[in-house]
Amino acid sequence: MPHHDLEVGEKVTGNTAEGLKVPSRPIILFIEGDGTGPDIWRATRPVLDAAVAKAYGKTRRIVWQEVLAGEKAFKHTRSYLPVETLTALREYRVALKGPLTTPIGGGFRSLNVTLRQVLDLYACIRPVRYYAGVPSPMKEPEKIDMVVFRENTEDVYAGLEWAATSPEAQRLINFLNQELGCSLDLTAAVGIKPMTERCSKRLIRMALKYALDHARASVTLMHKGNIMKYTEGAFQNWGYEVALEFPEKVIPEAELTTRYHGQAPPGKVVLKDRLADNLFQQVLLRPEEYQVIATPNLNGDYISDALAAQVGGLGMAPGANIGDNCAIFEATHGSAPKYAGLDKVNPSSLILSGAMLLEYLGWTEAAQLIHLSLPRTLKAGIATYDLARLLPDTKEASCSTFAQGLIDHMV
């Protein structure tokens, strides 16, 4: 085979629901990101490539292909989100993305939100696990090993709100008072919380499939159905309806006692539901009872960040936005522009998002090398400033030195 063939990549095909078809040299898109995005991308790429090489030798390799978004895109094309980028994302389906600065007055609510909406990336997925050596406020942070599936298109993300005393709010309040028997104050601000059966069910279905594929013991529907019966309450009901699509594989928690003597048989997933306020207590007090959480948008926003804090903060938290035909893995923090170009910030969030990407491709051995290398690197006293200042016997390492440490500790 001529040498240049090694550089030729192929498209990932298939889809999230039926399974991906991943060639041995998949083309994976990357968006560098703004601010510190290029710093963490430069650190991330060699770590991912090293993990793949170590796990599979020459038989597998990622062929990275850049697409532009954010300030770099604007500089080259006068557009923050060029059409070519969206076309490429639709075509190649899998991408790793650095943080993007929200352009002020750029005509976008946020580039990130736009990407999610345009590509229908309906699930925001955040795995939350503890890596030994990371400073945490919990007594036993190692008990936390959860994946949050947050609905990404509806609820407050639909963004339907009107300011207090605006003509639109007053018109809506008049309609509600006159036509639907409400008695709202005319000076109120109003928001609408739309939630559909279709979008709730596809999110919950993805969470259940994930739990079954990854042998996770339970999925918990997190909701406020006691207060918002027809939105959050419906989410809960729709969840139990989706469970019926997996007969004998997914068991509602209530059946644990009636059919299974309190103990789920191996290989089955228990479907639970918890009120949102209660779940916040539960993940602090009994984290080992929760594995996968499926939830509407706003609850998911809160619980994702709270859980990230429990295991060491957002600088470490990976994430992905996934739809049926496209998946974008991304750092969960912002572009931290004040540190741009200093080779200083922690690249872990992007690197661990890359590890999620490897798992999504089915390249779990490579992902595992990264998961194992992180605690070893910290133990060797190598950490970026944000962690180093909290750890004894640890001197601050640069972003790139930390990444090299991860490569050196992959064994």
Ligand code: NAD
């Ligand atoms: P930010 O996350 O960029 O930074 C806040 C602070 O957190 C930083 O000053 C730094 O102290 C710390 N921090 C962030 N990332 C770090 C890292 N990798 N390592 C160590 N410390 C880190 O939040 P911000 O200042 O509110 O937002 C800056 C820009 O990023 C805004 O334009 C915002 O819209 C955008 N943003 C983008 C995303 C995304 O792309 N997904 C997410 C959040 C914010």
